Amino acid sequence: MPLDVETAGRGPDLVLLHSLLAERSSFERIKPVLAKTFRLHLVHLPGYGNSAVAGETRIEDYADRVAELVSTLDRPAVLGNAFGGFIATALAVRHGGKIGALIAAPAVAGFPEPAREPFRVLASKARATGMSAVGDAAIQRMFPPAFIAAHPEIVAERKRALETVDPQGFARACLAIAQMDLKQGLAKIKAKTLVLVGSLDQTTPAALARVRKVFPARSSRSCRAAATARRSSSRPNSPPRCAAFSPPRSSAAAAAPSRRAKA
Numbered sequence: 001m002p003l004d005v006e007t008a009g010r011g012p013d014l015v016l017l018h019s020l021l022a023e024r025s026s027f028e029r030i031k032p033v034l035a036k037t038f039r040l041h042l043v044h045l046p047g048y049g050n051s052a053v054a055g056e057t058r059i060e061d062y063a064d065r066v067a068e069l070v071s072t073l074d075r076p077a078v079l080g081n082a083f084g085g086f087i088a089t090a091l092a093v094r095h096g097g098k099i100g101a102l103i104a105a106p107a108v109a110g111f112p113e114p115a116r117e118p119f120r121v122l123a124s125k126a127r128a129t130g131m132s133a134v135g136d137a138a139i140q141r142m143f144p145p146a147f148i149a150a151h152p153e154i155v156a157e158r159k160r161a162l163e164t165v166d167p168q169g170f171a172r173a174c175l176a177i178a179q180m181d182l183k184q185g186l187a188k189i190k191a192k193t194l195v196l197v198g199s200l201d202q203t204t205p206a207a208l209a210r211v212r213k214v215f216p217a218r219s220s221r222s223c224r225a226a227a228t229a230r231r232s233s234s235r236p237n238s239p240p241r242c243a244a245f246s247p248p249r250s251s252a253a254a255a256a257p258s259r260r261a262k263a
Contacts, residue, residue: 003069004050006042009035012100013076016042017066017084020173020263021138023048025161026081041069041076045084047169056172059180063090067098075100082106082204082263083173086180092193093185102189105196106204110181115203119263123174126167134170135159141263144200177263203263 006024008031018024024042034040044051046065056062066087070076078099080088085104092102111119125133139148139155148155197206 001052001054001065003046003065004044004048005069006040008040008042009038011036011038013073014038014040015066015070015073015076015078016040017045017078017080017087018043018048019081020083020170020177021142021162022081022158023161023165026158038077041073043069043084045087045173047166047173049164053166053169053172057176059086059090059176059182060094062087062173062176063094066091067095070095070098077101077103079103079105083177086177086182089182089189090185092189092191093182096188096190099191101192101194103194103196104209106198106201106206106209107195108180108204108208109183109186111177111208116178119174119178123171123178126171126174130167131163131165131170135162138162141203 014034016024016027018026024044027042031040031042043066045062046053046056054065056065066078070078070091076099078088078091078101080086080103082105085107088102089104089107089109092099122134122137125137139159142158143151143155195209197204197209199206
């Protein structure tokens with residue numbers, strides 16, 4: 001069953017996978033910049049946009065769906081934000097020969113039990129009363145308080161976008177994250193890998209994405225991405241200062257959401 005994918009730009013293929021609390025419009029602000037250098041494939045994950053759910057219950061199931069798209073491309077770089085990053089990581093484990101590089105923003109192999117429960121709560125609320133019931137909690141997970149206060153128009157935009165998501169599909173995604181455990185497969189990742197973490201991210205903090213915890217040290221590096229530094233840089237397309245990833249012709253790292261990372 002094909003996914004709903006928007007294609008834009010010219011150059012090496014770059015697949016963008018959104019977070020749990022967003023859909024592909026979350027990449028709109030960076031899309032024009034990336035499209036100058038990459039052929040972008042902006043995916044609506046199952047339950048979002050026109051991508052139908054097909055019985056997915058595990059992160060690996062979502063990765064297999066994305067693998068169908070990746071198989072039609074020329075070993076693309078794959079960038080995933082949070083939920084999309086988990087899927088991208090599983091994709092690199094299960095279908096690593098089909099991708100050229102992995103950019104996980106962030107990457108988490110699994111959550112400790114206390115951090116799993118909020119995903120179960122979100123799933124229950126969405127199934128019981130729809131997406132309007134999770135809007136406020138979602139915003140708190142997306143953005144730090146100062147950003148919420150300073151940018152009410154972006155908060156309203158993100159709430160509207162979230163309301164378009166299928167509640168049942170959203171609940172499936174939440175439960176897939178709640179049971180996720182990718183640790184056993186991480187040593188299989190051979191693709192060049194860049195891990196980005198948000199300095200203000202409370203949902204998927206840097207401690208969960210340390211090299212020793214998530215990726216084998218021989219195959220990756222960890223790079224902390226700070227929102228303000230990226231936005232204030234005079235070179236918005238320049239890669240973060242870490243040596244993990246050098247894709248051809250430009251840096252896909254510029255696509256990483258520069259605000260707080262979201263599950």
